[in-house]
Amino acid sequence: MLKKLATMWHQYKYRFVPWIAVNLRNRKLRSVPKGLSDKVITDEVLQECIVRFFTALNSVNECNRLSDINQQILETGKHYSDNMRMNDLSKESNCNKNDNLLLTKFESIVKNEENVDITVLYKRNLKIMKTVLGFSIERTASYLKDGGYGVQVTDGTVPKGAVVALYPGTIYEPFEPIFFQSLHNQFIFRCIDGVYIDGNDRGISKMIYRSSAFRDRLSLESTYDLTWLTQYLVNPMAVGQYVNNQSNEYPANVAYQEFEITNSFPHSLRKYLPNVHYSPYSMESHMSERNLRVVALISLREIQKGEELFSSYFTVVHS
Ligand SMILES: C[S@@+](CC[C@H](N)C(=O)[O-])C[C@H]1O[C@@H](n2cnc3c(N)ncnc32)[C@H](O)[C@@H]1O
Numbered sequence: 001m002l003k004k005l006a007t008m009w010h011q012y013k014y015r016f017v018p019w020i021a022v023n024l025r026n027r028k029l030r031s032v033p034k035g036l037s038d039k040v041i042t043d044e045v046l047q048e049c050i051v052r053f054f055t056a057l058n059s060v061n062e063c064n065r066l067s068d069i070n071q072q073i074l075e076t077g078k079h080y081s082d083n084m085r086m087n088d089l090s091k092e093s094n095c096n097k098n099d100n101l102l103l104t105k106f107e108s109i110v111k112n113e114e115n116v117d118i119t120v121l122y123k124r125n126l127k128i129m130k131t132v133l134g135f136s137i138e139r140t141a142s143y144l145k146d147g148g149y150g151v152q153v154t155d156g157t158v159p160k161g162a163v164v165a166l167y168p169g170t171i172y173e174p175f176e177p178i179f180f181q182s183l184h185n186q187f188i189f190r191c192i193d194g195v196y197i198d199g200n201d202r203g204i205s206k207m208i209y210r211s212s213a214f215r216d217r218l219s220l221e222s223t224y225d226l227t228w229l230t231q232y233l234v235n236p237m238a239v240g241q242y243v244n245n246q247s248n249e250y251p252a253n254v255a256y257q258e259f260e261i262t263n264s265f266p267h268s269l270r271k272y273l274p275n276v277h278y279s280p281y282s283m284e285s286h287m288s289e290r291n292l293r294v295v296a297l298i299s300l301r302e303i304q305k306g307e308e309l310f311s312s313y314f315t316v317v318h319s
Contacts, residue, residue, distance in 0.1 A: 167240035168274030169199035199241030238274035
């Protein structure tokens with residue numbers, strides 16, 4: 001009992017900064033000297049790389065079908081909410097039922113009961129990644145003892161300074177409520193300006209991401225990727241939340257880089273972005289003109305096939 005309480009207290013202390021909870025004895029800092037930027041590559045290079053990869057995903061016929069999984073989910077939502085409106089049910093009840101129907105649809109697609117062979121299409125997208133970027137990555141068992149899952153380069157070689165992965169999840173401004181989502185949640189990433197990204201693909205976090213994405217849909221076109229909530233990703237880059245912290249044996253080979261997706265980002269490619277705002281509006285701007293925070297993992301050196309990705313959960317930028 002005492003041991004259980006002590007474990008709970010240990011998790012409680014660190015739950016808002018879960019990366020600090022790991023491996024305290026072996027922790028290593030990524031230190032960015034005064035005057036230098038935290039950015040490993042420029043924003044222009046980062047955006048160019050993402051756009052190039054997303055364009056390739058989009059241009060392959062079968063991949064369009066795969067990205068249509070999002071579309072199917074949204075369409076089901078529209079038909080359902082139309083019916084609900086006709087029945088003149090309360091708004092709250094609409095939302096709940098609509099959500100449940102969408103979840104059922106989503107799960108059946110994932111279980112492959114729908115006519116979409118997502119396993120084959122996921123593998124194809126990995127091949128596109130290899131062709132366009134020269135490497136592919138996948139979530140695998142970590143090399144670390146008790147490290148759970150990690151992310152490995154499963155094909156090709158990652159050059160230095162490449163966008164390797166994206167950190168998916170719901171974006172919370174520093175003043176937005178994240179308490180319940182944060183309990184026992186080791187996937188909450190804290191940006192330098194205090195913005196949080198909840199990359200947990202299970203439980204309440206999953207429900208919040210889904211409902212936020214449905215809320216923000218513009219017309220019938222999907223604007224966010226939902227498939228990172230499953231093991232069959234439209235965008236194979238969206239596994240950044242599974243990258244483990246570096247250790248003495250495995251020094252960091254990737255670093256987090258924060259980036260803003262602005263209005264200039266091609267609308268047709270937004271369906272590959274694995275992030276959504278928790279709130280529909282910010283303090284200053286309307287949703288349609290609001291930037292979207294994206295966190296990318298950038299390689300710090302060449303990374304060979306078979307190597308696991310390791311980041312630094314502790315980054316200090318000296319001011
Ligand atoms: C963001 S998650 C990374 C994915 C995680 N490995 C999993 O399977 O879900 C962070 C958690 O991974 C584990 N982890 C990360 N780096 C580690 C390390 N160097 N040694 C041991 N465990 C680590 C810890 O349990 C930590 O709370």
